[in-house]
Amino acid sequence: MxxxxxxxxxxxxxxxxxxxxxxxxxxxxxxxxxxxxxxxxxxxxxxxxxxxxxxxxxxxxxxxxxxxxxxxxxxxxxxxxxxxxxxxxxxxxxxxxxxxxxxxxxxxxxxxFESDLSRFSKDFTIKNMEVDYWDVKRGKMEDAKKLVEKITKVYADKSPDETYGIYTNEFSSTKEGRDMAVISFFDKSAWLSRNNNFVEKYETVHGAGSWKTFLNDWMAVTDGGETEIWIYRADLSGISGDVKVSERK
Structure with a gap:
């Protein structure tokens, strides 16, 4: 992914x-x-x-x-x-x-890879990843993407150095329930307990009370999700964890 x-x-x-x-x-x-x-x-x-x-x-x-x-x-x-x-x-x-x-x-x-919804703003080396899978309701993928666009705008305006990727399953199934994946990259486990004041940033961009509206809209287009933590195994891989974003600009 x-x-x-x-x-x-x-x-x-x-x-x-x-x-x-x-x-x-x-x-x-x-x-x-x-x-x-x-x-x-x-x-x-x-x-x-x-x-x-x-x-x-x-x-x-x-x-x-x-x-x-x-x-x-x-x-x-x-x-x-x-x-x-x-x-x-x-x-x-x-x-x-x-x-x-x-x-x-x-x-x-x-x-x-949904390039328009993702943010790769700087070079980095993969170490750990938080992989959030979302079960998108039938016929609601475009609505889900429009909601993700709102999140992307917040990061672009308020946290421009954040790095994450958005991916959609080419052959998803209602049984599996893995239609969209959001991947965040981190080095230290303390990142998992961080408070980045995202709700405050979201409402600064989209207006007071907008976060509650977003949550209601997101629940209307999804049927839940799950999260996995992946650890990069350099010893087993054929290529390194280096991501040279600047070379692809």
Whole structure:
């Protein structure tokens, strides 16, 4: 799901940036073999370009202890040239990674980067992420995006250095309930208890009492959500956690 605006896409074609996520569940008795296999595979096949991969470890919720294998950003068209069996990619994955996973592993999702709603104002290095998933009601995605635009305006006016990304599920389902994701990046866990006076800032921008109106409107277009904390695993990833926003301006 992550990160960069991938501006080259919007400048040169009608394509947009996508991220591929795979939930990997290691066999508890074979975690060492699993991690060694993932590390070697990503270093060999996913070390740069549109197939570059970052790996995250989930630290809370039902998926605690599982891994997210995150590839991208890339345009849909690039999947036609992804590493395949003829380069021994698939055989390596099956032998050195999949063999050490358990039931439920490998579930994939594809997320569209919503560049107009996101804020990447400076270079940074990924360490920890708060991933907020939202279950958007059927037919209400555009309304949800308009509400997010109000949040984006507050950050642009009052907290211009904040960094976050907005993503929408390309193949969402009513059963899964993960239609939109908001990703915030932080280094220290103390960030989770911060008070950034956001309500005050929101009402300064949109008027007194506007925050309550926003909450009511947001609840009208969503059916709840959930939050996960992801820890970047540099040792298992094919690419670094460095995000060079300035290079893509």
């Amino acid at each position: 992550l990160l960069l605006p991938f501006l080259a896409l919007s400048q040169n074609s009608t394509e947009y940036a996508i991220f591929e996520n795979a939930l990997l569940i290691a066999n508890p008795a074979q975690i060492t073999q699993f991690e060694e296999g993932v590390m070697a595979h990503n270093k060999k096949y996913h070390g740069d370009g549109p197939y570059g991969v970052r790996v995250y470890w989930i630290s809370n919720g039902p998926n605690t202890g599982n891994y997210v294998w995150n590839m991208g950003p890339f345009p849909w068209s690039s999947l036609d040239g992804r590493p395949a069996q003829k380069e021994s990619h698939d055989a390596d994955w099956n032998t050195n990674v999949a063999a050490y996973t358990t039931v439920g592993s490998g579930v994939q999702s594809y997320w569209r």
